[in-house]
């Protein structure tokens with residue numbers, strides 16, 4: 521009877537394959553990942569907590585509305601989108617530069633995103649909603665934005 525020797529292969533993945541897959545530094549990679557998971561991105565959380573602090577009641581990601589707005593203030597029929605400048609092609613914004621590689625691909629992608637944003641906006645207006653877009657780069661002005669919102673909503677006067 522032949523002896524079967526089971527022996528663990530102690531050689532892990534070769535260092536060559538490791539270096540090949542790791543083309544991004546950890547910082548770069550997490551930056552990319554945070555862009556991908558945009559739903560719970562930092563900016564959106566900041567907007568939520570500012571609204572909350574100002575006493576607004578809101579709902580998140582209402583799928584029954586066009587474009588699934590990030591934040592919805594039902595009382596004022598206001599849909600808020602928190603847009604990443606990169607993905608949504610914020611005009612004249614330093615955060616929305618086209619990547620230097622695959623430029624055509626990205627350009628098309630951003631154009632499609634922008635066209636879709638525009639369509640969603642029109643659909644919401646058509647059914648009597650207001651639309652507010654807060655860009656990632658405007659987050660530093662969040663206090664002003666929320667104050668303005670407070671003014672608008674009190675003028676529109678629900679008692």
Ligand SMILES: [Zn+2]
Nearest residue numbers: 605610613657
């Ligand atoms: Zn921007």
